[in-house]
Amino acid sequence: MVNTAGTKGLDDILQTLIISKHQFNPALLLSWQIQMLVIQGHLNIENLLLLQNELETAITTGRK
Numbered sequence: 001m002v003n004t005a006g007t008k009g010l011d012d013i014l015q016t017l018i019i020s021k022h023q024f025n026p027a028l029l030l031s032w033q034i035q036m037l038v039i040q041g042h043l044n045i046e047n048l049l050l051l052q053n054e055l056e057t058a059i060t061t062g063r064k
Contacts, residue, residue, distance in 0.1 A: 027058040 033051060037043040 025058075026054065026061045030054045030058045 030051065033054065034043065034048075037047055
């Protein structure tokens with residue numbers, strides 16, 4: 001056995017991150033969508049109702 005300098009297990013972590021599924025948290029995506037509506041001056045009940053599916057997904061994901 002030979003000691004080597006450097007971090008141990010870094011290759012495993014890096015490889016896991018590389019092959020992992022890339023996705024954003026649904027709550028974060030929803031917050032960005034609502035912020036864009038605010039910036040564009042289009043935040044109203046009609047547009048919020050259109051985001052109802054995303055809202056339910058964010059809530060469900062947050063409870064897991």
